[in-house]
Amino acid sequence: xxxxxxxxxxxxIFIIPWEDSISVVALGSLARVMxxxxxxxxxxxxxxxxxxxxxxxxxxxxxxxxLWNFVSMFWSTxxxxxxxxxxxxxxxxxxxxxxxxxxxxxxxxMGGLQAYVLGTYVLILSTIFNYINGNVAVAYEGRYSATxxxxxxxxxxxxxxxxxxxxxxxxxxxxxxGIVLKLLNLAYIxxxxxxIILTGSRTSLIAVxxxxxxxxxxxxxxxxxxxxxxxxxxxxxxxxxxxIPQSVTDRLSTLGASIESSDIGGRVELWLQAILVFSRHPxxxxxxxxxxxxxxxxxxxxxxxxxxxxxxxxxxxxLAILAVVFFQATKIQGGNSGLWVAIFLTWVIGVCSLSxxxxxxxxxFLNFIIIEGSFTYExxxxxxxxERFPKNMARFVNIKKTGINTGAG
Numbered sequence: 001x002x003x004x005x006x007x008x009x010x011x012x013i014f015i016i017p018w019e020d021s022i023s024v025v026a027l028g029s030l031a032r033v034m035x036x037x038x039x040x041x042x043x044x045x046x047x048x049x050x051x052x053x054x055x056x057x058x059x060x061x062x063x064x065x066x067l068w069n070f071v072s073m074f075w076s077t078x079x080x081x082x083x084x085x086x087x088x089x090x091x092x093x094x095x096x097x098x099x100x101x102x103x104x105x106x107x108x109x110m111g112g113l114q115a116y117v118l119g120t121y122v123l124i125l126s127t128i129f130n131y132i133n134g135n136v137a138v139a140y141e142g143r144y145s146a147t148x149x150x151x152x153x154x155x156x157x158x159x160x161x162x163x164x165x166x167x168x169x170x171x172x173x174x175x176x177x178g179i180v181l182k183l184l185n186l187a188y189i190x191x192x193x194x195x196i197i198l199t200g201s202r203t204s205l206i207a208v209x210x211x212x213x214x215x216x217x218x219x220x221x222x223x224x225x226x227x228x229x230x231x232x233x234x235x236x237x238x239x240x241x242x243x244i245p246q247s248v249t250d251r252l253s254t255l256g257a258s259i260e261s262s263d264i265g266g267r268v269e270l271w272l273q274a275i276l277v278f279s280r281h282p283x284x285x286x287x288x289x290x291x292x293x294x295x296x297x298x299x300x301x302x303x304x305x306x307x308x309x310x311x312x313x314x315x316x317x318x319l320a321i322l323a324v325v326f327f328q329a330t331k332i333q334g335g336n337s338g339l340w341v342a343i344f345l346t347w348v349i350g351v352c353s354l355s356x357x358x359x360x361x362x363x364x365f366l367n368f369i370i371i372e373g374s375f376t377y378e379x380x381x382x383x384x385x386x387e388r389f390p391k392n393m394a395r396f397v398n399i400k401k402t403g404i405n406t407g408a409g
Contacts, residue, residue: 001041001044001045001048001049002045002049002102004041005038005041005042005044005045005102006102006108006111008034008037008038008041009038009042009098009099009102009103009112010111010112010115011034011115012031012034012035012038012095013112013115013116013119013364014115014116014118014119015030015031015034015119016031016116016119016360016361016364017116017119017120017122017123017157017361018119018120018122018123018126018146018149019031019032019360020148020149021122021123021126021146021147021148021149022148031360032091035091035095038095038098039094039098042098042101042102045101046101052101053100053101053104055097055100056100056370056374057324058321058324058325058328058366058367058370059096059097059100059370061317061320061321061324062093062096062321062363063093064317065310065314065317065318065321066086066089066090066092066093068310068313068314068317069082069085069086069089069288069289069309069310069314070086070089070288072284072285072287072288072309072310072314073086073287073288075284075287076286076287076288076289076290077286077287077290077293077294078287078289078290078293078294079287081287081288081289081290081292081293082287082288082289082290084289085288085289085358086288088358089288089358092358092360092363093363095360095363095364096363096364096367099112099364099367099368099371100367100370100371103368103371104374105375106372106375109368109371109372109375110168110171112368113164113167113168113368114168114181114185116161116164117161117164117165117168117184117185117188118184120157120158120161120188120192121184121188121191122146123146123149123154123157123158123195124146124158124188124191124192124195126146126147126149127144127145127146127154127195127198127199128191128194128195128198130144130145130146130147131144131198131243131245135147137150137151137199138151138200141200141247141251142200142245142247142248142251143198143199143200143247143248143251144198144199144200144245144248145198145199151199151200151201152199152201152203152353152354153354153359154195154196154199154201155196155199155201155203155204155207155350156201156203156204156207156346156347156350156351156354156356157361158192158195158196159192159196159204159207159208159211159346159350160343160346160347160350160361160365161188161192162188162189162192162193162208162211162346163210163211163214163215163339163342163343163346164339164343165185165186165188165189165192166185166189166211166215166229167336167339168181168185169182169185169186170221170225172185186232189229189232189233189236190232190233190236190237190240191236193208193233193236193237194236194237194240194243194244196208197244197248197252198244198245198248200247200248200251200252202251202252202254203349203350203352203353204350205252206349207346207349207350208346209349210341210342210343210345210346210349211342211346213342214338214339214341214342215229215230217338218335218338218339219335267300267301267353270295270297270298270299270300270301271299271300271301271304273295273299274291274295274299274301274304274305274307274308275304275307275308277291277294277295277308278304278307278308278311281308281311282311282312283311283312283313284310284311284313285307285308285309285310285311285313285314286308286309287309288309288310288314289309289358290309291305291308291309291355294308298355299355300353300354300355301351301352301353301354301355302351302352302354302355302356302357302362303315303318303351303352305355305357306318306357318357321366322348322366324370325344325366325369325370326341326344328369328370328372328373329341329343329344329369329373331373331376332369332372332373332375332376333375333376334375334376336372340368340369340372343365343369344365344366344369347362347365347366
């Protein structure tokens, strides 16, 4: 039963990147339908096994943050939107617990990450198809995206997969399956970069930097392999350069001017409006999910959006969550610390122009970092736990005479 639930969970991760492209009548997105199936099998698995993996401190903080969003219903200026946000957060929290339960071994987590990369291929193919057929995402800007997916959202979705695909390329085994996965993960890098360029997202020019820095700076990847990756990327981009539309290159070239003019695609004005909302409701915020009805648009900045909607209390909880995740990422062993720090920083830069606080991928990747970090705890001896981790973090790991119990059951 557990194995079946695991593969259903992996299938769900495969679907999530392109969930906005296909919907099921009366049920919503395909990911929502699959999520219901996975939740049912997960619940059955827990009942059959009679156990439940002890949540991490991260999950406790997330539950407090989500509960604060729920409490904001009492002062929300748009209760309908707040209820919708509460519903979304409830579903996301359930998914986080399911992933925490299903990915208890490194190879299980790698299977989930591989499913993510394969899922993003659907978006890449859709984007290239739309470009070939002249289906622009924003008519007056000549940008391209996958069907049903916002161009800037698409850029961040694909960027999060860049360090993952590179890591999976080096980890792929031998045999026919290993060779196929190596080719798919290697090909993902130039194809994803090309698709990101087609979106015309100027933020992506900055958000891609953590991946580049990781590739250059990591000591876990041998120099000759780095040269190989760079060679593949440069050769591929030179081959694809003639197929980049002028409208996209013209837009990308305005990044500097957009920053100098304090415009950034009209986002600065939205940020100022959201900050004004926060100044009027500094402690408790305007209410979860109320930005659209308040300023007529999303804030297009996750941090400002959280502050304006949930106030100082919610914002501090959100920052505490991110602090725990970043701390965990820096402590991961086995050469994977740089990988997860790169993913975390890519997300941080990307969401500075997107309201992603309620997006599944935000919480899934933060959850993945915590899951990867739990493997580090399992490898350390009790004495090393106390030495490497502060007391306020180490006390959430139960140390027994026989070893370390991270709640994995």
